[in-house]
């Protein structure tokens with residue numbers, strides 16, 4: 001059983017206080033330890049590998065790990081977070097939630113449970129969670145989602161076929177709702193679907209119109225690896241599903257001057273249609289992850305729900321592409337150039353009208369593909385995320 005809130009454990013006699021790494025190590029080395037180490041090195045490594053298989057915006061992998069005995073601290077990596085769209089760590093918290101959920105699911109399939117303490121020290125904004133692991137007696141519970149951790153990936157191709165039937169929707173809804181406060185919203189009418197499509201397209205267009213957002217987006221694309229190779233961090237061009245004839249133009253748009261020149265001809269609008277409107281229009285499923293408040297703990301929980309939904313979709317043979325721009329820009333934490341402020345200010349209220357009560361955070365495009373994508377995003381080496389003790 002994974003307990004999440006309220007803070008699931010408190011220090012007891014003989015145990016280190018939260019955040020006191022030194023006392024933890026000295027207690028263990030001196031033998032005055034209240035709890036035995038139960039998680040061996042191999043299991044710890046497996047838990048971390050499951051964590052880093054999680055999705056992150058622009059494949060930024062903004063996670064740091066530190067083990068202290070059986071306690072695992074998950075932190076946001078300051079050097080890979082806090083950029084223009086992440087000033088309040090919304091994207092990083094989502095990635096941290098997804099990472100955390102992967103670890104919980106994987107460990108659970110091995111018979112380990114975690115007591116989670118989200119944001120253990122409010123004045124340490126990068127410290128997302130402490131997880132205290134214990135081995136549960138008895139056979140490991142059946143955890144079907146664990147099978148999907150390595151398979152899950154982002155698919156940006158289209159068109160997608162099939163339909164998302166009521167049973168599949170119910171399974172995805174159930175996974176989201178397993179995380180308290182989280183739910184999926186599905187457009188129920190053509191009018192609602194059109195409104196959702198419009199707001200997603202507007203937000204995606206802004207990513208190309210705003211010099212700040214454009215710079216952030218294109219800096220994450222690793223053009224240097226070419227259009228066929230993978231890379232271990234950031235977005236490899238091959239994962240973007242850009243049609244071969246359009247590749248030189250797309251690559252040229254990484255230069256701000258070029259983007260601004262083409263924008264005079266309406267390039268941002270065209271890119272908004274191509275990157276969002278068209279793929280979604282040609283896909284059978286669209287849903288939106290809705291959070292109850294904009295508190296960081298709810299965004300972290302949204303990352304957990306996002307991951308559960310995505311893993312379930314993977315088990316159901318569905319391809320998934322998230323669209324986060326509308327939700328993240330709509331929360332109002334991202335500053336864009338004054339000339340674009342008016343367009344930006346319409347995104348949040350439109351979204352809230354659609355999915356009230358709550359805040360729509362990440363759209364998911366869903367559908368069926370016949371084949372696996374040619375290119376998938378890589379990951380950094382495990383060692384680069386922190387020491388494995």
Ligand SMILES: Cc1cc2nc3c(=O)[nH]c(=O)nc-3n(C[C@H](O)[C@H](O)[C@H](O)COP(=O)(O)O)c2cc1C
Nearest residue numbers: 055056057058059091094153154322323324325377
């Ligand atoms: C919070 C978050 C936001 C994301 N936003 C987008 C998005 O707007 N568009 C998109 O194509 N992919 C988006 N992604 C997918 C990531 O780019 C993807 O997870 C990352 O490149 C790693 O690839 P993988 O999912 O195949 O492992 C997002 C992922 C996360 C976790």
